[in-house]
Amino acid sequence: MAVATTRGRVATVLSGVALLWGSAQAAVFLVIAARRVAFPFELEWLEGVGLDHIARIAAGQPFYPAPSVDFLPLIYTPLYFHIAALPSLEWPLVGAAAPAFWFGRALSALATIVAAAAIGALVRRAGGRTLPAMLAATAWLGAFEVCGRWFDLMKADTPMMALVLGGTWALDAARGDDIRRRGATAMLAAALFVAAIFVKQSAVFYALAAGVFVIWRRRELLLPFAATGVGLSLIGLAVCHIAWGEWFWYYVVNVPAAQPVAWPRVPTFFTADLLAVVGPLILLAALRLVAPTDDESTPARDTRRLLLALTVAGFVAAFLGRVHWGGWINNRIYLVAPLIAYAFAAAAPFFPRLRFLDPQGGDAPSLNALPRLAATLPTLAAILVLTQFALFAYDPRDAVPTxxxxxxxxxxxxxxxxxxxxxxxxxxxxxxxxxxxxxxxxxxxxxxxxxxxxxxxxxxxxxxxxxxxxxxxxxxxxxxxxxxxxxxxxxxxxxxxxxxxxxxxxxxxxxxxxxxxxxxxxxxx
Structure with a gap:
């Protein structure tokens, strides 16, 4: 009994240290984003093309013109840059601001924070505890460096991920006895997934994974989810075709599909991008296989299954993006975000319940494992989190221009x-x-x-x-x-x-x- 109590105290202390470390990582990201948002020059060499996009939108020029030496667009869907261009449009009373980086960067930083909130909410719903939810949210913000310092750039990746996670949250929330409310929530989820696709087409993998989950676990939502998703997608494609004709499909589908595979990156994806970056998260998720719980509710299990589907989609998106020509470490975003959510949701029962976070919490779930192993798992989970945070660590001074x-x-x-x-x-x-x-x-x-x-x-x-x-x-x-x-x-x-x-x-x-x-x-x- 004394040994078990000691182990519990060790796990509590280590989890508290992890929470402090994660909170510090989150605060560091917020400071970096605040320091960089108004920097008037490029933080990444393709941000300038985004600035050209904004200038063209403000001038009423085509977003996807015929290829020329004057301008070649980025090979992404257009929604993010049209939102980033809003301050540069002519508005009554205030006029138009000159094209600049600040608004697009602010959108991306805000999207990163929204994604963190969605991750935390999903983990809280799956695990019933606040500590793993907070650890997951701060882990995402702490992944700033390993994801290429991409979180606050004038780029579409984190806005896409925020919409994907928002759609996941809405789809998971589509439950209860009110069938109309469930249908409306499923329609909202589908709309968010479609918006994510038109922010960056990589989101199509997550939308397909969500569709598979609906067919598997929520068939009663298939009609509103599929009808909304397909309908909005067709409307969006029609608008893009009317606006830019064949060039929309050429830049968004044909050119990306023609990029060659960088074959040397295939094995290094599993070592340098997977094991070396998120190895502890993978082990954290695997703890659930060692000690499944006996008294888990069906909704919590479904949340975890949805996050697993999202993680598989993220793996596919990250792998394909990384191994093709031009793929860089920002593609890790597609896997890191859903993997964090799934790993902490899966391991939620192993974290101690801290009274100041969950004062009304009940007993810990029963672990289907050997008693000695069950007593060790909370400490092991905390150690894995601390190890993951150590892999995420970086010198913030390197990211801030002087x-x-x-x-x-x-x-x-x-x-x-x-x-x-x-x-x-x-x-x-x-x-x-x-x-x-x-x-x-x-x-x-x-x-x-x-x-x-x-x-x-x-x-x-x-x-x-x-x-x-x-x-x-x-x-x-x-x-x-x-x-x-x-x-x-x-x-x-x-x-x-x-x-x-x-x-x-x-x-x-x-x-x-x-x-x-x-x-x-x-x-x-």
Missing amino acids: AKDRAKLERVVAKISAVDGAVWIPDHGGLARQAGKRPFAHAYVMRYLENAEGPDNAVTERMESLIEQRAFGAVVVGYNNRRQEKIDAHYRFSARLLPRTGFGRFMTGTGPLPRYLMTPRGGAE
Whole structure:
């Protein structure tokens, strides 16, 4: 008895430490997001393309135009950027704000917080305890670094995930004796899943998983859920087709589907992206297999099953996104969020009930396991959570740009602005717009097009022709451009814009920094 009491105290202490650690991680994310939201320059090399999207929406230009050297869109569905563009539209009395990053970043940060709340609510509903729910919510916010520092960027990933988790919460809530209310809640869930798809098409995997769950466990909701989902999807597709014709399908479906598989990433996904990042979470979820509970309610079991379906969908989305060309660690978001929810929901019975969180709580559920093992599980669960938090740990100073960083980029913009004529910045088009220059197609999006249509496509040929004609007053590169040899043949080094080392820790993504200003070579060279 004394041993069991000691083990219980150890588990309580370790769980309390985990709660404090998780709360600190959440607070750190909030501070980082607040510090970064108004930073006027790119935090990631494709944010500038998002800025171009916003400017085009504000100017009434097509979101998905025919491919050209002037602009190539990101290969995502359009809803997020249309919402991010709202401050840049003309409004009565207040007018229109200049296209900027702040609103899109604020949307993403808010979506991250909403996703945390949804994760916590789902875990609370599945496990009946507040402690695992809080640990799950803070674990999600703590995954900021391992998910590529993506949570507060002007990107569609976290808004998509917030809508997916919101739809999951609504679908799980569609229960009770009032059939009309259940049907309405299922319709809300379907609407949220459809909205998520039009924010980023990766959400289709979660919507399909939710549909499978409805067929499996909630067949009485199949008609309202499916009718709403299919109906809204068809309406959305019709609107997109009317607005952009064939180019919508071309950019959102055809180009992504044509990207080749980076085969070396297939095995490393399971090691570097799965085991090394969320291994403790997988073990935490597996504890339920070791010691299932005997007195679990059917609704709680259904919540956990729904989260499992969501996790499987997240695994598929993360795997496909990561192993194809262009896939980066931000794709971990698709798996990390649902896995956190499922792992903590599955392991909820193993966490101690803290009176200050659940003062009205009843007895712990009965564990179908050997007594000695059952007594050890709470401590083991707390250790796994602490281990996971340790894997999520990072130095927050690396994520926040300093006043010196801003000053250096302001000098870069000033030098670009002083160039006579057009300037092509292959990897950081946002700088061109900030320098008052005409933006051109981003080199990374051009590569998507080359993968889909071959290197001799019209856009690539036109861009290389402009380089050969020395049509640009300058080209700004970081010497990681696939056209560097051609650029070197027609342009020469003119100025170093950024130091070779010691700058850019706050930036994420894989793109090269805009370090060198190159100007046209003379006719005699």
